[in-house]
Each structure stands twice: as C-alpha cells, then as structure tokens.
Amino acid sequence: MTELFVDPADPRPLTQQLYEQLRSAVVEGRLAPGARLTPTRRAAAELGVSRSTVAEAYARLVAEGYVEGRRGGGSVVAAVATTPPQTARDATALVPAARTRGLRPYEPEPAPGVAWDLRPGVVDDDLFRASAWRRCLARAAAETTGHYTDPAGTPELRAALAHWVTRSRGVVAVPDQVVVTAGAGHATDLVARTLLDPPAVVAVEEPGYPPVVELLRHHGHHVVGVPVDDQGIVVDAIPRDVRLVYVTPSHQYPLGMVMSRPRRAELLAWASRARAAIVEDDYDSEFRHTARPLEPLQRLDRDGRVIYVGTFSKSLSPGLRLGFAVVPRGLASAVASVRQTVDWSPPLASQAALTAFVTEGHLDRHLRRCRTVYRERQHLVRTQLERLLPPGCAVLPAHAGLHLAVTTPHHDAVQRLRSSSPSLRAGSLARTYLFSDPVPGLLVGFGGVPTAAVPTAVGALTAALA
Numbered sequence: 001m002t003e004l005f006v007d008p009a010d011p012r013p014l015t016q017q018l019y020e021q022l023r024s025a026v027v028e029g030r031l032a033p034g035a036r037l038t039p040t041r042r043a044a045a046e047l048g049v050s051r052s053t054v055a056e057a058y059a060r061l062v063a064e065g066y067v068e069g070r071r072g073g074g075s076v077v078a079a080v081a082t083t084p085p086q087t088a089r090d091a092t093a094l095v096p097a098a099r100t101r102g103l104r105p106y107e108p109e110p111a112p113g114v115a116w117d118l119r120p121g122v123v124d125d126d127l128f129r130a131s132a133w134r135r136c137l138a139r140a141a142a143e144t145t146g147h148y149t150d151p152a153g154t155p156e157l158r159a160a161l162a163h164w165v166t167r168s169r170g171v172v173a174v175p176d177q178v179v180v181t182a183g184a185g186h187a188t189d190l191v192a193r194t195l196l197d198p199p200a201v202v203a204v205e206e207p208g209y210p211p212v213v214e215l216l217r218h219h220g221h222h223v224v225g226v227p228v229d230d231q232g233i234v235v236d237a238i239p240r241d242v243r244l245v246y247v248t249p250s251h252q253y254p255l256g257m258v259m260s261r262p263r264r265a266e267l268l269a270w271a272s273r274a275r276a277a278i279v280e281d282d283y284d285s286e287f288r289h290t291a292r293p294l295e296p297l298q299r300l301d302r303d304g305r306v307i308y309v310g311t312f313s314k315s316l317s318p319g320l321r322l323g324f325a326v327v328p329r330g331l332a333s334a335v336a337s338v339r340q341t342v343d344w345s346p347p348l349a350s351q352a353a354l355t356a357f358v359t360e361g362h363l364d365r366h367l368r369r370c371r372t373v374y375r376e377r378q379h380l381v382r383t384q385l386e387r388l389l390p391p392g393c394a395v396l397p398a399h400a401g402l403h404l405a406v407t408t409p410h411h412d413a414v415q416r417l418r419s420s421s422p423s424l425r426a427g428s429l430a431r432t433y434l435f436s437d438p439v440p441g442l443l444v445g446f447g448g449v450p451t452a453a454v455p456t457a458v459g460a461l462t463a464a465l466a
C-alpha cells in the first residue's frame with residue numbers, strides 16, 4: 001500500500017487529500033490493479049483521522065472506477081489505463097564532483113547477440129554451475145543471524161581462507177591477517193584508504209589493470225605508470241617518492257609474464273628502502289598452465305610491506321563479489337575499521353557459503369576441474385591463433401590465467417572485430433596502456449567460450465584481422 005499523508009494545514013478537506021493521493025497512485029501505476037487498499041479502520045488509525053474520512057475517499061474512488069469494492073469487504077485497485085508521472089523526478093541540479101566526472105564504466109555488459117565473448121574477465125558459467133556453490137549458498141541462507149558481524153569477515157571464513165591460501169599458494173597467513181572483501185578491487189581500495197593520505201604518489205604497472213588506476217586517481221592520488229619487461233615491473237624506474245606500488249607478479253595483467261625471482265627480491269628491497277607498501281594482486285594464479293609457481297612476494301617479505309590480494313572472481317564467478325586481503329597483522333584492525341565505515345561487513349550468507357565451499361573441499365575439486373578445462377582451452381586457443389593470425393600479429397607467452405595477449409599491426413583491431421563480426425567480442429590491449437604509447441592488439445579471453453566452439457570463435461576473430 002502506498003504511503004499516504006494528510007496535512008491539517010492544507011486548506012483542502014482531509015477526504016480530498018486522501019482521494020487525490022490514491023487516485024494519482026492508481027493512475028501513475030504505483031498501485032497495481034488488484035492491490036488491496038488498507039482497510040478503512042486501520043488507515044484511519046495510522047493517519048489519525050476519522051474512519052468516515054477514509055471511507056468517503058474510498059467511496060469516491062469506487063464511484064469513479066479507480067477502485068472496486070469486493071464482496072465480503074475490502075477494496076482493490078481497478079484495472080485502469082496508467083500514465084507515467086508528470087514530474088521528471090530523475091532531473092537533478094546535483095552534479096558529480098570533479099574527481100568523479102572522468103569515471104566511465106570499464107567493461108559494459110555484452111550487447112544482446114554476442115555469441116562469443118572473448119573478453120578477459122569472463123569465466124565459464126557451466127563450470128561454475130556444476131560446482132557445489134548453489135548448495136552451499138542455500139544452506140548458508142538458513143544460517144544468517146540478526147546481528148551485525150565482524151567487518152573483517154567471520155572467524156570461520158578467515159580461518160578457512162588463511163588455511164587455504166597458505167596451503168595452495170604458500171602465503172604466510174594466520175586468520176587474524178585475513179580481511180574478507182568484495183573482490184580484489186575492493187581489497188586494493190581498503191588498503192589504499194588505510195595506508196595513504198591523498199595526494200600520495202602511487203605506482204602501477206604499465207600496461208596494467210585500468211580499474212585500479214581509476215580507483216587510485218579517484219582517491220586523489222598521483223598515479224605513475226612504471227614499465228614492465230619480460231621479468232615484470234622495472235624496479236629501477238619506480239620513482240623515489242612512491243608510497244605504494246600495485247603489481248600482478250604471478251601473471252602480469254595484461255601481458256602475462258611471471259615476475260622473476262631476482263625481480264621479486266629487487267622489488268622487496270626497493271620497498272624497504274623507500275618505506276613503501278606493495279599490493280600483490282594474485283587475481284588468477286589458480287590457473288597455472290605450465291611453469292612452476294614462484295613464491296609470492298608476501299612470503300618473501302621480511303619487512304611486513306606486502307599486502308596479498310586474492311579474489312574468487314576467476315576461480316568462481318565475478319558476480320559473487322568475494323575476495324580477500326592478507327595484511328600484516330598490525331594493520332588488520334585498521335583495514336577492518338575502514339571497511340566498517342563503508343558497508344560494515346561482507347554479506348553473511350555469502351561468507352557462510354564460501355566457508356563451506358572451502359572447508360568441505362569443493363573449492364579444490366572445482367579448481368581441479370577448471371584447471372583441466374582451461375589448460376586444454378588455452379592450448380587450443382594459442383595453437384589456433386598461431387596458425388590463423390595474419391602476418392604481423394603475435395601471441396605473447398603466458399603461463400597462467402584465462403586470456404592471451406595478441407599484438408597486431410592494426411591500431412583499430414577491436415573496431416575491426418566489431419564491424420566484421422558483431423557477434424564476437426574481445427578485449428583491447430591498447431586500452432591497458434594509460435601512461436605511454438599504446439601497443440595495438442587484443443586480449444583474447446577464453447573463459448566464456450566452450451572448448452568445442454574455440455575453432456569457430458578464433459576463426460572469426462582471425463578472419464576479422466586479416
């Protein structure tokens with residue numbers, strides 16, 4: 001039932017006020033046909049008016065055909081033609097602040113009709129659906145309590161994640177160090193808010209992950225892009241006054257190389273000298289296809305300068321918005337307090353579901369299945385690309401992850417793809433260069449294309465570039 005108001009100072013009689021409000025609610029479609037009007041006795045009590053005032057307003061609405069009386073009492077809204085409200089409520093004199101105006105959605109949803117979504121960041125829906133997630137979530141829904149909960153996450157989930165990330169990635173973590181977040185981006189946001197007073201100088205890899213650049217700029221920081229070579233970020237090129245550096249050591253985004261062991265040591269030594277923080281974004285290392293893993297920076301860190309960030313966006317689904325940070329123990333409560341100021345805590349049902357998913361072994365099983373599928377698919381995509389790409393294009397080496405980077409001689413590779421194959425999408429390599437001349441090319445994700453469809457999808461993609 002729509003909210004009704006009466007104003008004793010209004011010169012219109014109370015009955016008239018009620019009648020007009022209800023009539024416009026019916027005519028504007030806010031009260032749907034069949035909706036029951038509040039019984040006169042209750043409406044009168046809620047509004048502090050006499051019952052006959054309400055009854056009179058209802059009677060007039062019935063007489064004019066907006067409402068129908070029901071046998072046995074009660075009044076329901078009649079099926080009348082509706083017209084949208086006259087006033088444009090969406091108009092506003094408010095404008096976004098200067099630092100917000102430049103923000104644009106990073107990856108718009110695929111347009112209807114896109115058959116092959118080869119953008120990076122898309123995962124295989126069928127694999128996710130086949131996992132035990134739905135069952136875990138259904139059980140978890142029953143466990144939700146009526147309380148605000150720990151901003152860092154439930155003790156059970158923090159323990160489960162600490163154990164899992166120690167075992168699977170060699171991260172050094174006890175439950176107190178884990179802060180559950182809404183993904184890697186959110187973890188980076190919390191860490192930057194906790195550690196930096198804007199404007200600070202922060203460094204990212206170039207090319208890199210644009211949403212993090214947008215995020216740090218939006219915080220008011222001065223973001224510098226530091227080049228990468230085949231061993232990862234070029235440490236000598238990090239400016240002296242940088243307070244925080246964001247890196248993707250196990251699978252550089254977007255180019256795909258692994259940060260070498262010497263480079264890891266060099267970066268840690270730099271951070272100690274510069275008294276800076278390192279955010280280690282380990283966004284898709286679960287999918288390692290060839291080389292042996294290297295120890296995470298967080299494990300090599302002797303100084304408590306590394307914040308390790310993990311996400312379930314690739315290993316489960318980006319729609320879940322679940323990730324975590326492993327922070328030095330002395331920082332954990334500050335990060336949790338920052339989180340509390342924003343949205344208090346992660347949703348309890350998601351946390352309980354993830355706890356069950358991890359502790360009951362579903363995550364390990366799901367990852368084993370995904371690894372087999374994605375490894376085969378990566379191999380197929382690579383061999384197809386290498387066979388079919390026109391001269392001048394090259395597939396960059398990558399040992400992990402769910403996409404391959406392809407350099408092309410054309411600066412308009414993405415547009416070519418759109419115009420020659422509207423049902424195909426891929427990511428833009430050029431778009432990941434924000435500080436220097438972009439290298440033209442594509443990011444070819446293979447999470448969203450079934451293995452059997454890879455030859456068709458890659459065939460269409462390479463034909464568009466020919």
Ligand SMILES: Cc1ncc(COP(=O)(O)O)c(C=O)c1O
Binds near residue numbers: 185248253281310312
């Ligand atoms: C470098 C990098 N980090 C993190 C993510 C995932 O971010 P989130 O966990 O916020 O979904 C992605 C997704 O594509 C990525 O490319």
